Amino acid sequence: MKRIITITLILLPILTFAQSNKLFRKAIRETDLNEKINLFTKALELDSRNLDAYFYRGIAKNDIGDYHGAIVDYSKIIVLNPDADTYYNRGNSRYSLKDFIGAKNDYGKAFEIDSTFIDALYSLGCVKYDLGEYQDAIKDFSRVIKVVPDQPKTYTLRASAYKALNEPKKALKDYSLAIIAEPSAHNFYNRGVFYMDINYYQKANIDLSTALRINRNNTFAYFYRGASYLLLGKYNGAISDFSTALKFDATDFDALIGLALTYYKIGDFPNAKLNLQKAESILSPEKNIETLDSFANTYWFQNQYYYFNNNIKPLLKL
Secondary structure: OHHHHHHHHHHHHHHHHHHHHHHHHHHHHOOOHHHHHHHHHHHHHHOOOOHHHHHHHHHHHHHOOOHHHHHHHHHHHHHHOOOHHHHHHHHHHHHHOOOHHHHHHHHHHHHHHOOOOHHHHHHHHHHHHHOOOHHHHHHHHHHHHHHOOOOHHHHHHHHHHHHHOOOHHHHHHHHHHHHHHOOOHHHHHHHHHHHHHOOOHHHHHHHHHHHHHHOOOOHHHHHHHHHHHHHOOOHHHHHHHHHHHHHHOOOOHHHHHHHHHHHHHOOOHHHHHHHHHHHHHHHOOOOOOOOHHHHOOOHHHHHOHHHHHHHHHHHHOO
């Protein structure tokens, strides 16, 4: 009898381990995320030292939006056996919760453990950008570019950081490098919008036209090209593009204001007033607009204030 008990005690952990592994393998194959989590949990009940089960359960929890639960699972691994992938994944979950400081620390640890982990370095640059640490973000993006020079998104993000630091020449160079890496509608659009920001309206128009030749469904590109036409004094083009933008979104108050300004410039005051009234009804549905501050959230107020101010005042009096 004693011998049977001894054999049972020896075999029980082995059987438990085998059953845990069976559940783990089943969970890996499972496509339903909630069932996947359930299976990993059962595997862990049998073998709480199965760090892979914590890791993959953390991924599944992250994928269903349970970021706090994912962080708990990743943290259990980090306490016992920290590795770059787990720090990186926990950083992603923290980033999803807008815990940018926590994400920054985790991405930093991931790259510290594995200096070849370029995704971690890229994510570190992104979170530094979100934190307003533009100089440090630029350093990280530059290191990524040295290793992966053909990724346009990194150039675009570095350009945005240069823009935030008011270094337009460096920003423009990076927007152009993004186009060289990938001459897509998105990259031409980004440079076109930047040209608008620095008042290069003709160059903006060219880039935005290129973006629209590649992708005719970018409503924002129609708006910005319409704005470039208006500021260049090409009113027919402006009317066409603002009207197209409104076909995509009839509540686009910036396009309505653009139409109002354009009609005002060509002396079509009834249409100018009509489109301004439509914009006003969206911006302030409960009361009449009496001051320019009511337009504070518009593109025109924020980016083309002097042009807007000089033309909207007489338009409001119509």
